[in-house]
Amino acid sequence: MKVAMTADVHLGIRDDHPERYNALRNILEQMSTENLDSLIIAGDLFDKDFRNYSEFEGLCSEYPGIRVHIIPGNHDQNISESNIVGENIKVYTDPYLKMFDTTKFLFIPYVEGAHMGEQIAGMGEEIGNEEWVLVAHGDYYGGQTVVNPMEPGMYMPITRAELDGFRPKIALLGHIHKPWSSGRVRYPGSPCGLNINETGHREFLVYDTANGGVVSRRVETDVLYFKEKFFVVPMENEESILRDQIKERIQEWGIEPANYGNVRIRIEAVGFAMNRQAISQALQEGLDGFMYYKNEGPNIDNLSESADPQLSHIAERTIELIDDGLWNFGGDQPERDDVVIAALKVIYES
Ligand SMILES: [Mn+2]
Incomplete structure (x- = not known):
C-alpha cells in the first residue's frame, strides 16, 4: 500500500x-x-x-x-x-x-x-x-x-x-x-x-x-519562485559573462518555456562592474519574459563601480580559489556567496 x-x-x-x-x-x-x-x-x-x-x-x-x-x-x-x-x-x-x-x-x-x-x-x-x-x-x-x-x-x-x-x-x-x-x-x-x-x-x-x-x-504548482544572485567582477567582457550566466541559471531551473509564465523571480547583481548601466541592461534583457516577484525588477544596489584591471585579476583568481575548496561550506560556516562578497570587498575597498 x-x-x-x-x-x-x-x-x-x-x-x-x-x-x-x-x-x-x-x-x-x-x-x-x-x-x-x-x-x-x-x-x-x-x-x-x-x-x-x-x-x-x-x-x-x-x-x-x-x-x-x-x-x-x-x-x-x-x-x-x-x-x-x-x-x-x-x-x-x-x-x-x-x-x-x-x-x-x-x-x-x-x-x-x-x-x-x-x-x-x-x-x-x-x-x-x-x-x-x-x-x-x-x-x-x-x-x-x-x-x-x-x-x-x-x-x-x-x-x-x-x-x-x-x-x-x-x-x-x-x-x-x-x-x-x-x-x-x-x-x-x-x-x-x-x-x-x-x-x-x-x-x-x-x-x-x-x-x-x-x-x-x-x-505541479501555479507559481514557482526563483531567486538568483550574480557576482560581477569588473572586466572588459563582464557583460557577456553575465549574459551567459543568466542563460545557465535559467537552464538549471528546469522549466519548460511553456511554463515560464508561472515563474516569479528575484534577481540581483552584486560586486563590482566597469559599466553598471550595461550590467543592468544585461539583466533586463537576459530575463525578459519572466515576471518579477511583486514587480520589483532587477536589483543592482550592491553593485559598485571599478575599472582597475589588476584588481580584476586578483578578484578572479580569488574566486577560483574559493571554488576550488579553499573553504569548508555548510554547517556553521558562511555560505559560498557570503565568502565571495567578503573577498571582493577586501580586494576593492581597501
Ligand atoms: Mn510549522
Whole structure:
C-alpha cells in the first residue's frame, strides 16, 4: 500500500492564495490517477489565525475515495475533529498509532513547548518492537541544522540522538518548508512556495508499506519562485559573462518555456562592474519574459563601480580559489556567496 504525505500547505483565504489550494488539488489529482487512497498532512495545513475550513472541506469532498489524515502544526493547533467536517477527513489531536497495511504510523500532533521525544516516549508501549514510521511537526537537530527562516526558535524539536534511540524506520516531518532529507528524516516541504524565499520545484512524498521506500513526486504548482544572485567582477567582457550566466541559471531551473509564465523571480547583481548601466541592461534583457516577484525588477544596489584591471585579476583568481575548496561550506560556516562578497570587498575597498 502506498501512502502520500505532505505538510505546510498554509491555506488561507482562497482569493489571497489560490495557488496553495491548487497545489493540494494537484496532489489529490495525482493520487486519484494512481489509485492512492491515503493522504497524511503533517501540520500547518492552515495558516495562522485562519478559521474558515469550508474551502478545504469542499476540495476534499471532490475526492471521496481519498482519506485525509491531518495532524495540527504550530500554525493550526486549534483544529480538531469538531471543527473540520468531512466524511473522508480525520484530525488527530492526540498521539495516535495508525496502521496502514501492516505498517504502524505514529502520529504526533504539535504541542507548544513540548519536545518530540517525550511525546514519542509516551507511546512507547504501543509502538513495541516492530517497524514503524514517525509522522510529526517540528524541528530536527541533526549534524547540519536546517531552520525555518520564517520561524526562528524551537518547535517541538527532536535530535538525531533521540531519533536514533527510538529507531523509527523513517520520520516524515512537517515544519521546514524546503524539501530536505538527512538520515532517517524527510521533510517534503511546502507543496507550493509561500513567497520568494521558498524557491524551486515542490514535492510530496509517497511511502510504500511493501518495502519501506519513500519516493518524492513533483507537485505541479501555479507559481514557482526563483531567486538568483550574480557576482560581477569588473572586466572588459563582464557583460557577456553575465549574459551567459543568466542563460545557465535559467537552464538549471528546469522549466519548460511553456511554463515560464508561472515563474516569479528575484534577481540581483552584486560586486563590482566597469559599466553598471550595461550590467543592468544585461539583466533586463537576459530575463525578459519572466515576471518579477511583486514587480520589483532587477536589483543592482550592491553593485559598485571599478575599472582597475589588476584588481580584476586578483578578484578572479580569488574566486577560483574559493571554488576550488579553499573553504569548508555548510554547517556553521558562511555560505559560498557570503565568502565571495567578503573577498571582493577586501580586494576593492581597501
Ligand atoms: Mn510549522
